[in-house]
Amino acid sequence: MKITLNQDPSFPETEVVINCPQADEDILRLVAMLRVYQKKLVGMKDGEQHLLDVKDILYIDAADKKTFLYTEKAVYESALRLYELEDALGELDFLRAGRSVIVNFRRIKSIRPELGGRMLVTMDNGEQVYVSRQYAGELKDKLREVERSFLQ
Numbered sequence: 001m002k003i004t005l006n007q008d009p010s011f012p013e014t015e016v017v018i019n020c021p022q023a024d025e026d027i028l029r030l031v032a033m034l035r036v037y038q039k040k041l042v043g044m045k046d047g048e049q050h051l052l053d054v055k056d057i058l059y060i061d062a063a064d065k066k067t068f069l070y071t072e073k074a075v076y077e078s079a080l081r082l083y084e085l086e087d088a089l090g091e092l093d094f095l096r097a098g099r100s101v102i103v104n105f106r107r108i109k110s111i112r113p114e115l116g117g118r119m120l121v122t123m124d125n126g127e128q129v130y131v132s133r134q135y136a137g138e139l140k141d142k143l144r145e146v147e148r149s150f151l152q
Helices: 025-036 082-092 133-151
Strands: 040-045 048-053 059-063 066-070 075-078 094-098 101-104 108-113 119-123 128-131
Touching: 059 082, 082 094, 082 101, 094 128, 094 133, 101 119, 101 128, 119 133, 128 133
Parallel strands: none
Antiparallel strands: 040 048, 040 075, 059 066, 059 101, 066 075, 094 101, 108 119, 119 128
């Protein structure tokens, strides 16, 4: 792969152009990673690529070596791996909820403690996701942070 960086103060904005003979999985993953930094993600559904606003994603789930983005109305497949999404979305209030799940903290409607230290999170569309005992502490810390910021 050849990488070229052209810097010129006369350019009105940053533009990324990818020239390739065919968009394979690696190219699609690269495009998806670039979209994260624009607060957009690429999701595949029915053979089409969709640009998704990060704020519309309720949670992310990984199963069978595939990563899925859940919105209120649809489920999309992502070319990115779960750990890549976790790294990129951590600053945007996305929290790890389990070994294969990341939730959008801003889209949580309610939280209920469950047996064994787990928590049941209800998203604002009514879908429910379990937070494992291992990650429940991070969620509780985030709740305390929200309460503290409200009181200031």
